[in-house]
Amino acid sequence: MSLDQLYQQIILDHSKQRHGSGLAETDAPDGTSTGQSHQLNPVCGDEVTLRLAVSDGTVQQISWDGAGCSISMASASVLSELGEGMSVAELHSVIDNFREVLRSRGKIQADPEILGDAAAFEGVARYAARVKCAMISWVAAEDALNQATA
Amino acid sequence: MTAVSTPASLQRSMHAMDNAEVLRIRNDFPVLDQLVNGKPLIYLDSGATSQNPLSVIEAEQEYYEQRNAAVHRGAHHLAVEATEVFEDARQTVADFIGARYEETVWTSNATEGLNLISYALSNAALWAAQGRGGSGLKDLAIGPGDEIVVTEMEHHANLIPWQELAFRTGATLKYIPVTDEGILRLDAAGDIVGERTKLLAFTHASNVLGTINPVPELVAMARRVGALVVLDACQSVPHMAVDVKELDVDFAVFSGHKMLAPTGVGVMYGKQELLDVMPPFLTGGSMITTVTMERAEYLPAPQRFEAGTQRISQAVALATAVNYLTETGIDRIHAWETELGQRLVKGLESIDGIRVVGPASGLERIGLAAFDVAGVHAHDVGQFLDDRGIAVRVGHHCAQPLHRRLGLTATTRASTYLYNTTDDVDAFLDAVSGVRAYFQA
Numbered sequence: 001m002s003l004d005q006l007y008q009q010i011i012l013d014h015s016k017q018r019h020g021s022g023l024a025e026t027d028a029p030d031g032t033s034t035g036q037s038h039q040l041n042p043v044c045g046d047e048v049t050l051r052l053a054v055s056d057g058t059v060q061q062i063s064w065d066g067a068g069c070s071i072s073m074a075s076a077s078v079l080s081e082l083g084e085g086m087s088v089a090e091l092h093s094v095i096d097n098f099r100e101v102l103r104s105r106g107k108i109q110a111d112p113e114i115l116g117d118a119a120a121f122e123g124v125a126r127y128a129a130r131v132k133c134a135m136i137s138w139v140a141a142e143d144a145l146n147q148a149t150a
Numbered sequence: 151m152t153a154v155s156t157p158a159s160l161q162r163s164m165h166a167m168d169n170a171e172v173l174r175i176r177n178d179f180p181v182l183d184q185l186v187n188g189k190p191l192i193y194l195d196s197g198a199t200s201q202n203p204l205s206v207i208e209a210e211q212e213y214y215e216q217r218n219a220a221v222h223r224g225a226h227h228l229a230v231e232a233t234e235v236f237e238d239a240r241q242t243v244a245d246f247i248g249a250r251y252e253e254t255v256w257t258s259n260a261t262e263g264l265n266l267i268s269y270a271l272s273n274a275a276l277w278a279a280q281g282r283g284g285s286g287l288k289d290l291a292i293g294p295g296d297e298i299v300v301t302e303m304e305h306h307a308n309l310i311p312w313q314e315l316a317f318r319t320g321a322t323l324k325y326i327p328v329t330d331e332g333i334l335r336l337d338a339a340g341d342i343v344g345e346r347t348k349l350l351a352f353t354h355a356s357n358v359l360g361t362i363n364p365v366p367e368l369v370a371m372a373r374r375v376g377a378l379v380v381l382d383a384c385q386s387v388p389h390m391a392v393d394v395k396e397l398d399v400d401f402a403v404f405s406g407h408k409m410l411a412p413t414g415v416g417v418m419y420g421k422q423e424l425l426d427v428m429p430p431f432l433t434g435g436s437m438i439t440t441v442t443m444e445r446a447e448y449l450p451a452p453q454r455f456e457a458g459t460q461r462i463s464q465a466v467a468l469a470t471a472v473n474y475l476t477e478t479g480i481d482r483i484h485a486w487e488t489e490l491g492q493r494l495v496k497g498l499e500s501i502d503g504i505r506v507v508g509p510a511s512g513l514e515r516i517g518l519a520a521f522d523v524a525g526v527h528a529h530d531v532g533q534f535l536d537d538r539g540i541a542v543r544v545g546h547h548c549a550q551p552l553h554r555r556l557g558l559t560a561t562t563r564a565s566t567y568l569y570n571t572t573d574d575v576d577a578f579l580d581a582v583s584g585v586r587a588y589f590q591a
Contacts, residue, residue, distance in 0.1 A: 003537040003588075007530075012590055044529050044545045045559045067559055069529035070589065133529065 005123040006130070007070065008076075015070035017076070020080025023051050024063035031055050036148030038138040041132050046072045050140035053083070056150040059086050062141065069133050073122060076137035078117045083141065088149055094118075095142050102131050160475050164479060167486035169571045173190045175478065176569045178203040179309050189284035189539030197357055197385065197565030199234075199407045202471070209470035211464040221455070221462055222436055236462050239469035240452070243417055246472045247383075247402070248393035253425060255418045255452040256465055260384045261307040263403030263418035264351075266431040266455060267380060268311035271349070272318045273429035284416075286427040290378075294320030298347040299377070301326040301334055301363075302555050303356045306548040308382040312351055321348065328555065332359035336367055339405040347377040354386035354402075358547050358563065359508030360491060360515035362386070367399045373398075378424075384408055389516055389567075394419050406464065410471035415464035418455070425451035432457040477567075483568045486493055487517030490566040490575055494519040497579035503586050507556055518565035520547065525591025528560035533564075534588060538581045 032055040039053035040047050046068030047114055053060040066073065083091050101110045106126040110119035124134045176182050179201045184191050193201065213235065219228035222237045235250075244254040257263040274290040277283040292298070298312050302325050316323040324347075328341040334352075337498030343350060350372040355362045365381065372379045381402040386392050394402050401424075406415040420428070430437060430448055434457040439447045448454050475483065496511040498504050502523035509515045523531050532544035543563045546553045553559060564578055585591075 003534065006533070007589070016590070045550075048531075069527035071530075103430075127533070130533070 006127060008120045008123065010117055010120040011074040012070060014074035016078040018073060019049055019062045020077060020084075021065070022051075023049060023061060023065045025060055027053075032060065033148045035144035035149075037147070039136050039140040039143075041072075041136055043066075044069065044133070046133060046136055048072065048076055048137045048140050049139055050076070050080075050144055052141065052144045053150060054088060054145070055085050057089075059083050059088065059091050060146070064065050064137060064140070066137070068073035068136070069128055069130075071121070071133040071138050073118040075118070075121060075134045078120075079137050079141055082118055088145060091141070091145060095138050095145075099135065101125060102134055154522070164310045164482055166470065167478075167482050169570070169573065172486070172571045176571075178205070178474075179569055180207075182203060182569060186539040186541070192294055192540045192570075192577055194565035194570065194574065194578055195541045195543050195563040196408070196570075197563060198545075199413070200388065200410050200567055201569065202410055202412065202467075205474060205522070206467045206470045208232070209346055210412060210463045210467040213466045218463070220459055226374050228299055232338055232462060234400050236460070239465045240401070242469035242472050243465075246476065247387060247417075247419060248395045249419045250422060252451055253419055253422050255420065255425070256460055257403070257416045257455075258414055259405040259407070259416040260382065260403040261405075261416075263401075263416055264307055264311045264382070267401050267403075267420070268315040268420055269431040270428045270455075273431070275319055277429050280383070280560065281294045283429060284427050284448075286423075287429075289376075290424070292321050292348045292427060294317045295346060296321040296348040297324050297344070299324045299343055299347050299350045301352045302328045303332065303334070303359055303361065303552050304549065305357055305382065305384070306352055306550070307384075308351055308353055308380075309551070312349070312505075315376060320348075326352070328359070328361075328552070330556075331510065332361050332367075332556075334355065334363055336364065339368065339371060343375060343377065345372040347372070347375050349378045349380065351380040351382070351487060353382040353384070354392070355389075356508065356549075357385050357518075357554075358520045358549050358552055358561065360495075360518050360520070361508055362516060369398050374418040375412050385516060385518075389480075389487055391480045391587050396439070400424055401419065404518060406471065410470075410474055411468035412464050415461045415468050417468075420451065420492065422451065428454075430454050430457065434458050435449060436460075476569060486568065487566050488515075490570055490572065491515050491517035491519065493572060493575045494564055494566070494579070497575065498582065499584045501579070507558070517567070517570075518563060520561040520563035522558055522561055523591070526589045528562045528583055530589060531562045531582070531585050534585050535578070535581055538577075540578055540581055542578075 034053045036051040038049045048066035050064040052062045062083050065078050101108050102125050110122035112119040120135045189195040189416045218233040244251050278287045280289040327335045379399045381399040383402045383404045387404040402419040407413040437457045498506045505522045528544040545560050
């Protein structure tokens with residue numbers, strides 16, 4: 001396992017050009033519900049606040065604010081790009097899949113058909129100490145999604 | 151601020167350590183002889199925890215193979231032997247810091263030692279309020295209107311126990327600020343330590359900045375107002391000669407695992423006249439004289455503060471670690487690490503985009519350096535170094551308020567010990583110089 005497999009170019013790119021970065025306004029039109037979640041990794045200080053809007057069962061917008069390592073920032077960026085436009089059920093299932101791959105210690109391969117750019121985080125699964133970095137925004141998304149659909 | 155120099159007495163009396171000697175020392179540390187990611191391990195995280203020489207590992211094993219028993223009770227042979235090595239270990243560690251046997255209390259680690267002091271002092275307030283204990287207790291009691299003073303550079307272990315003590319007693323917590331260069335502002339401290347100050351707690355050497363604080367000046371400030379002084383000696387006792395009597399602090403704490411010993415053992419030093427009146431923190435077996443259905447009378451220190459079966463094998467191993475440091479020479483170790491610390495800072499300062507926190511090169515610091523890399527998070531720096539077999543610490547190093555003060559959330563820290571060569575430092579510097587290019591920062 002080389003460092004380059006962990007830090008794939010797509011991850012480095014997303015860590016710099018961050019999609020969805022900057023929390024969007026909370027005002028939501030009728031029929032839209034929103035959820036927001038703040039997650040903190042006390043070990044390293046990584047922090048993400050993620051907000052999303054759902055209307056007609058579809059995730060309309062994912063925006064976030066955060067500070068942390070390249071893995072955590074890139075992961076939030078990829079998530080917000082990937083998740084927008086998905087149905088609530090789809091996003092839940094993608095989050096479950098992402099978690100399963102990351103917790104597999106490299107035993108489960110990422111399927112780009114399901115995970116898109118997020119498949120690039122497959123290498124993180126072999127670095128146990130970094131799994132939380134990649135997961136932090138996804139945990140926030142799951143929590144925000146539950147709030148928006150509660 | 152003191153410029154770096156080797157004391158003349160040291161130059162005269164002993165030869166300095168060099169790489170050849172360090173490589174011989176390294177042979178005593180089994181864990182250091184391994185490959186990490188296919189490269190020889192370069193361990194630069196001794197500020198977090200140090201490694202154990204074989205003699206320390208064997209001391210613990212030998213204790214269990216030959217002497218294991220409950221100390222201070224039982225008349226049988228093993229119990230006597232166990233008690234003897236346990237108390238001999240206490241004397242060895244007491245001698246190492248210039249303390250008396252009765253003043254050397256075993257704890258799990260420095261954190262527990264600081265909590266012990268914090269809880270014993272709030273117990274003092276409770277006891278004094280109910281007329282329990284001697285008249286000396288009134289001087290120890292902290293209450294509303296009183297002030298506890300710490301510094302902005304404290305490790306959470308020497309901060310949160312005081313926040314909580316302030317909460318329990320109604321006292322106010324105040325901070326001595328640090329300069330942008332990571333030096334304690336003594337000018338401001340003179341105003342902060344005042345008539346209301348009951349306790350001044352500060353670190354001897356900063357685990358992030360590397361700064362060595364001026365203990366005599368701070369003790370003098372506390373003495374003028376009759377405040378107690380608590381010294382966090384975690385980053386000093388393992389690395390330099392510390393004499394608690396000479397420093398004249400009231401309490402000092404340190405952890406064994408940062409000085410070649412196993413985890414689970416540490417020391418709280420306290421002046422005997424304080425320990426004898428101070429109420430205990432943890433209560434139970436082994437620390438009492440007479441117990442009735444209603445109440446108990448307590449033993450004097452050190453047993454007064456050692457409730458329950460103690461960490462016997464760890465204490466024995468800590469004494470063995472102290473012997474290892476003494477045989478190598480703590481002054482020689484300090485001189486060597488000072489050289490490594492200066493080499494670290496000087497090297498880091500010459501790399502583009504690196505900001506070292508704490509004193510600049512040429513100014514006094516212990517053998518560690520923490521730094522920020524422009525455009526690259528500390529966690530990524532640590533991963534990059536680990537790929538090259540180099541172990542460093544990343545994050546806030548349990549000093550969030552200090553990092554916030556410096557305008558940072560996380561730094562990377564390289565910390566040395568007696569088993570690090572200048573080649574280790576150079577390999578680390580070489581790797582750091584490639585970090586920004588790798589992350590395209």
